[in-house]
Structures are given as C-alpha cells and as structure tokens.
Amino acid sequence: MAIKLKRSNLQEDKYVYTWKRDKGDGKYIGPLDRAKVDKDEGYEVLEFIENLMNVHRKDKLSDVHAVENVLHAPELSTVVSRSDLNIVAKAALRW
Numbered sequence: 001m002a003i004k005l006k007r008s009n010l011q012e013d014k015y016v017y018t019w020k021r022d023k024g025d026g027k028y029i030g031p032l033d034r035a036k037v038d039k040d041e042g043y044e045v046l047e048f049i050e051n052l053m054n055v056h057r058k059d060k061l062s063d064v065h066a067v068e069n070v071l072h073a074p075e076l077s078t079v080v081s082r083s084d085l086n087i088v089a090k091a092a093l094r095w
Contacts (some may be wrong), residue, residue: 002054005046009064015072016043020047039071052086056095066093 009035010017017043037045053059070076070089079085089095 003044003050003059005050005064007042007046009061010045011068012042013066015068017045019043020094035082037071037085038083045071046084048085052089052095056090058095063093084089 007019018040021041021043037048045068048071049064053063053069066091070092071085073092076085076088079088
C-alpha cells in the first residue's frame, strides 16, 4: 500500500512552497540533485515525505505533518542531504 500525497496534504498555511522547479533544476537530473532536498520546493518535500512514509508504512495526515515539521525545524535549516534528513527524521519521529 503506497501512499500518494497531494499538495493539499502539506501545511501551506505554515510553510511556504514553490511549485515550479528552480532555474536549472530538472527533475532529478543528476546525482547531486537526487542527493539533496530543496525544502522550499513543494514537489520535492512531497516526494521525500511519501518515500519516508512508505518505507515505514505510515498513512496518517498527522504523520505527513510530523515529517514536514521535522524538515522545517530551525536546527535543520542547513541540512539538505536526503540521507541525513532520513536519519534525522527517523530518529526525531522514532520510526
């Protein structure tokens, strides 16, 4: 059972997202782009949350918001590595 999130699942009243790729930012064009999460691009945040939730078999909206809150935690503002964010999110959420 893989979940598929929509824009409406995110807390857009709390966080600001763009819904267009940054200049020169194609959909996972190269290894560097695949290794990082641009936390202001809604589609990248959705993809990150979907993957994490599917790996851990989570499916509640509260789980979506919990991951989203971890991504936007002030102490993680400079962390963009997908692998680092996975580790931090799993630890913070105790998944």
